[in-house]
Amino acid sequence: MFDNNLIQSTSSWPFVEVRRLLNDRKEIIKKKNKITFQTGYGPSGLPHIGTFGEVARTSMMINALSHIKKIDHELITFSDDMDGLRKIPDNIPNDQILKLNIGKPLTSIPDPFKKYDSFGEHNNEMLKKFLKKFKFEFNFKSSTDNYKKGIFNDSLIRVLEKYEEIMKIILPTLRAERRKTYCPFLPICPKTGQVLEIPLLEKDHKSGKVVFDNKGEKIETSILNGNCKLQWKVDWAMRWFTFDVDFEMYGKDLTESAILSNKICRTLGKTPPNGFAYELFLDEKGEKISKSKGNGISIEQWLRYASPESLALYMYPNPKRAKKLYAEVVPKTVDEYLVYLEKYHSQEIKDQILNPVWHVHNGNPPKEKIVMPFSMLLNLVGSSNADNKKILWKFINRFHKEIIPSNHKILDELTEYAINYFKDKVAPSKKFKKPNTSEKKALENLIVRLKKLDQKLSPEEIQTHVYTVGKENGYEKNLRDWFRLIYEVVFGEENGPRMGFFISFFGLKETIQLINGKIK
DSSP: OOOHHHHHHOOOHHHHHHHHHHHHTHHHHHHHTEEEEEEEEOTTSOOBHHHHHHHHHHHHHHHHHHTTOOOEEEEEEEEOTTSBOOSOOTTOSSTHHHHTTTTSBGGGSOOTTSSSSSHHHHHHHHHHHHHHHTTOOOEEEEHHHHHHTTTTHHHHHHHHHTHHHHHHHHGGGSOHHHHTTOOSEEEBOTTTOOBOOOOEEEEETTTTEEEEEETTEEEEEESSTTSEEEOHHHHHHHHHHHHTOOEEEEEGGGHHHHHHHHHHHHHHTSOOOEEEEEOOEEOTTSOBOOTTTTOSOBHHHHHHHSOHHHHHHHHSSOTTSOEEOSTTHHHHHHHHHHHHHHHHTTSOHHHHTTSHHHHHTTTOOOOOOOOSOHHHHHHHHHHHTOOSHHHHHHHHHHHOTTOOGGGOHHHHHHHHHHHHHIIIIIGGGOOOOOOOHHHHHHHHHHHHHHHTSOTTSOHHHHHHHHHHHHIIIIITTOHHHHHHHHIIIIISSSOOOOHHHHHHHHOHHHHHHHHHHHHO
C-alpha cells in the first residue's frame, strides 16, 4: 500500500470518489463490513462501450479502495433483461424475429443470431465475454433470474406496501395523460407474453395479489416470482434496496431519474447509494451513442484495432467531460497509452499514482521499452505492404534484429492491431497527392540528400536534414506545409510520422524507393 498521506492527498478521481464514499456512508459500511458497487446494463441492443466504461471506471475505484481500506467488496453487473423490447435496434440481423416479439421481455425473444436461447441472453453473454477478457471481477445478475427465482419477492411486497408514497413521487413528473394509466408494477400478459403498462385496480400487500385493467379486461395476477416487473425507476431503487448498494455510476442523462430513484429508495427504508453522473459518449457527429442505433464504435471494433488496456485508458481521464468515441480516436489513444507507460517506471511514487496506466493496470503496469508509436506502425504497414504480422516483423527485424516478439510483447500485439486498423480504416480513405512541378523537384532534392546520408545517423540528425531540404526549397516560412506535402504524396494523408524516426526505422534505401515510386 502507498503511504497514507499520499493516499489521502492524491487528486486522481478514483481516490477522490472512494474517500467520499467511505466518509458519506461511514456508519452504513461499518455495520455491513462490506461495500457493494453496482453497474447497470439494458440489453435491448448489443453492448456498447459506454457499458464497458461503467465497469472499467468502477473497477478503478475498487482498486483505489484496496489501497485505502481492506474490506470485503463486490461489484454487481446487473442486466435489466426482463424489460420489454420497445423498438428494433438498427444493427441486428434477422430483425423480423424482433418485430414479431415487440413488447416481450428480452429473455423471452428468440435470439436473431441463433446462438443462445434468447435475444437477452445473447447480449448478456457478449457483455460477460468481454468483461472477462479484460479480467474484471464482477458478479453478474440477471433481472429475469432474480424476479423468477423470488429473490426480489420481499422487496416487491415492500414496494406494494409503499405504493401510495411511491406514486406521489412519480406522478408529478409525468404528463397528464400518462398519469391516468401509470403503475409501478408491469404485469406480464398471460395471453401475449408482453410487458404491459396498464393501471392497477386492486392490490393486497400481504399476499401480493393484484388486479389490473387491460383495456376493460381484468388481469388478476401476483407481483411475485416474475409475474410482474417494476417500472425501471422504481426497479432501480428496488435493486439498491435489495442488494444494499453503496455506489453506482450512471450517464448524465439519467440524473433526474437518479433523483427520483433516490427518493423511492429512502421511502422503501434505506439510504440510497452514492452516485456519480458521468458525461455521455458521442459519435463523430456529436450525437449520443445509442445501443439501438449502433453508432460510434463497438466493443468488438475497438478490440480489433487496439488492446483492452487502451480502451480503459480512454475511459480514465475526466469522466465528467463528454468524449467523442469513434474509430479515428483509437490510434491517438494507443499512442497516449504508450507514452504514459514509458514514463511510468521512471516516475516518483507520487507521480505514478497520478499516471493513468496505474489505474488501467490495477497498480502494476508492465515494463517494456516502447519502440515506436502506433501511428508510426500504421505507416510502416502501408509502406511495407505487410498483410500479416509475420511479414511486418520480418521487415522490422531487417534493421532492428534485437527487437523480437518475445521481449516486446506490447509491440507484437500492436503489429496485428495496426494491420487490422490499416486495412479497415486507413487504406480505403487514402488519397495520394500528385505533386506539381515545383513540389516534385523539392521531393527529388530530398532524395538526393537522403542518398548522401549514413544509415547510422540518429533519427534527430536525419530529421534535421529533412528540415534543411524543406527550407532550401521554398518552405522556410512554413515547414508544416513541407511535411504535409511529404505525407500527402508518400502516405496519402495530411498527417504522418516524424520523418527522421520513420526514415531511421524504415531504412534510407527503402525510403528513397518509396518516395521515387510516388513521384514518378
